[in-house]
Amino acid sequence: MTQWSDELQRAWGNLPKGTRSEIERGLQRVPGGLKGWRELIDQAAEHLRLVAGTKRKVAIVGPANVGKSTLYNALIRPDEEPAEVSAVPGTTREVQSADAGVFAMVDTPGTDAEGKAGEIDRQQALRAARGADLVVLLLDASHGVRNPERALHQELSGHGVPMIVALNKMDLVGDEVSEVIGRAIGTLKLSPDEVVPISALHREGLEELLFAMVRKEPEILVALAEALPAFRRNLAQAVIRRGASAAGVIGFTPLPIIDFIPLIGIQVTMVLGIARVYAYRINLARARELIATFGMGALGRLVFYELSKFGGPPAWLLSAGVAAGTTAALGYAAASWFESGKKLSGAELRTLMIRTSQTTIERLKALGRRKPRKPELTDRLDEALEALSKEH
Structure with missing residues (x-):
């Protein structure tokens, strides 16, 4: 992290809580939905590049077939090379990175495949997570948080990289939205603002996910507020x-x-x-x-x-x-x-x-x-x- 980022982290932490909340509330009311967020991020990207000199790297990590590539494609710029999406587990075998405005999004292989090839994929994903500025742990809401996902969350937490948990495929849980979110929060021992329900396929909840991402990065939050x-x-x-x-x-x-x-x-x-x-x-x-x-x-x-x-x-x-x-x-x-x-x-x-x-x-x-x-x-x-x- 640059010296400027360290200084901004300290300055952000020293701001009165009311001031921080006011900035965050203003960004929560960005008009225009996901399109509005994209346009705002585009305006903030140049400011961030000039001041910080780099984009913040976000790694999307999770088991196979939870929708990592679908989410990656939804967040990157339209002119970037999309990740291949398939119902076949293990479609993504290499780490892929693309521009997403103030972020550089990183799509990773699944972390739960078996055998030698599966272990190689897992290590690639964990390596990308360790080298990121922020990790989005993507889980499948339709079957909840199982022991392997809980173990993955614990392992990623040990890296010391800020992390957000996104529950994908919320469109498949029917009337049990509140229960599914509540169980995930309880199982992972997280606060409600650390778990974001989304549907990457239908592009629902992505504004909330973007907001959760920028809250983890004060320099991005400030750049967006200025833009x-x-x-x-x-x-x-x-x-x-x-x-x-x-x-x-x-x-x-x-x-x-x-x-x-x-x-x-x-x-x-x-x-x-x-x-x-x-x-x-x-x-x-x-x-x-x-x-x-x-x-x-x-x-x-x-x-x-x-x-x-x-x-x-x-x-x-x-x-x-x-x-x-x-x-x-x-x-x-x-x-x-x-x-x-x-x-x-x-x-x-x-x-x-x-x-x-x-x-x-x-x-x-x-x-x-x-x-x-x-x-x-x-x-x-x-x-x-x-x-x-x-x-x-």
Whole structure:
């Protein structure tokens, strides 16, 4: 372990328990499920490489046919060489390693095969475990923890390498989930947070497993925590772009009064999406209330009036640009509120709406005065909103 890692371990240990818990709670609320975790890990990987200079090696160890290669394939990057998966015990005969962002995942042969070849496989797996920074002991939940698995756990514990027990194939235990987990905890004499139930085949519980892994590695936990704000902002930008693009399409074919209803629906959905990104729990009524506090209806009409009084763009272009621009501005204002607690004043929001609408309209002008087909409009709106997101 590097000197930097040692220092960080000490610093992490010296943090107040409340501070450590706050960081961990923030990471537990990563939006987007496993995909969200992958994106966050990608953002943290470069930071960790620059500071620590290396990835943390994670060895997946366990008996044959418990799903080690399936789990390995679920966690590594899509462009990495997958491990061969088969129902035949002993399919994995060599240690295999691949990139998984802040981790280097190591797939190992089974530890319970018999004979000379089986003993070679077992020693390979144990050697990989001793050389790892973290061990994931993978067990088959469908038959519980038997004496050989308990002995393997004891042997791995003696290596002094941090370890997590993952109970795989939870999809096969039916209604006995709690009992199976409880028996494993009791048999191995572990605390509940050291045993993670998963289904590698169905990719269930993998977010919880990743979180358990990073909790064992303070430097990774810190890297992820530092990457989390940028990750949330990127995710919020994607939500804003989708909402604003949909609003622009509605504005493209306005129906007096009636178009206001679906536009509000899109804006409410967008605000709810941004709230989820920042781990805020708000309901539909609260989202509508938030939009009302910004005075969106009146401000949108005011922006439309101010941008139309000078003439120029055709009405369809102006309407689409203002609908998309004002919705984007609402998204930026909501994201600012959720992220930092800062609420834009009416004047600030009006200025922002005019600027975002003008930028969108300028991009749409490339379509000419001829009214385009909706796919053309959508493509141009996406370009305009992508440019806007780079300014915020």
